[in-house]
Amino acid sequence: MNELIKTFKQNDGSLAVDGRDLHNFLEVKERYNDWFKDMQKYGFTENVDFISFTGKRVKPQGGRPQVNHALTLDMTKELSMIQRTDRGKQARQYFIAMEKRAKAQQQLPIPKDYPSALRALADSMEENQKLKPAAAYTQKMLANPGLETTSIIAKNYGMSTAKFNQLLHELGIQYRQGKTWLLYAKYQDCGYTHVEPFAYFDQKVGTKKVANTMKWTQLGQKFLYDFLSSQHILPQVERLTLLKG
Secondary structure (H helix, E strand, C coil): CCCCCEEECCCCCCCEEEEEHHHHHHCCCCHHHHHHHHEEEEEEEEECCCCEEEEEECCCCCEEEEEEEECCCCHHHHHHHHHCCHHHHHHHHHHHHHHHHHCCCCCCCCCCCHHHHHHHHHHHHHHHHHHHHHHHHHHHHHHCCCCCEEEHHHHHHCHHHHHHHHHHHHHEEEEEECCCCCCHHHHCCCCCCCEEEEEEEECCCEEEEEEEEEEEEEHHHHHHHHHHCCCCCCHHHHHHHHHHH
């Protein structure tokens, strides 16, 4: 079954849904906090039908930490039905089908202490929210099959191109030949880079010239990410996540 709305599974098999993920899928125009407050009027009970938790990450522009909720599947189905929209019907049918499939495979035992299990799921969801920026960066990097310039990669690490090139040199990855950076022999035949010519205007002599530039393949970008991570050098988005964590 294709995942329509993300669920979180605990070791005991219980499932929960991220309230904000559901809100986004249902395409509710009302602000999440206002919408959820209205939905509580239908008789849902905290620590039974849902668990509230506060994300550790603060909005980039400042303000209070973001409040979120881990919802039971029963509450999720009811919320979907209450919306009386095609999206709501689609979500409800999806979770009904998911429950039937899980029960048929005996993957959905009823936890002995459901509120405690829900709290554990809330903690798991909060941790997932903390990791989203790092995961998004890696997925974006691996999703791009084209070549990437060193300057773009350097920017992702919060460095100038010159500083990043020097760092890779000091780490024994590349050396400079004329105006072109090239990989050391240890890495040059691994498919990490592609060298191609480019034209530029030499102001000193007033003519156009051709030089070579090195770009990184998808495999090379993954190599850099893994190598630098092993040296505790992380992209900006991951460093910010750790600081806010």
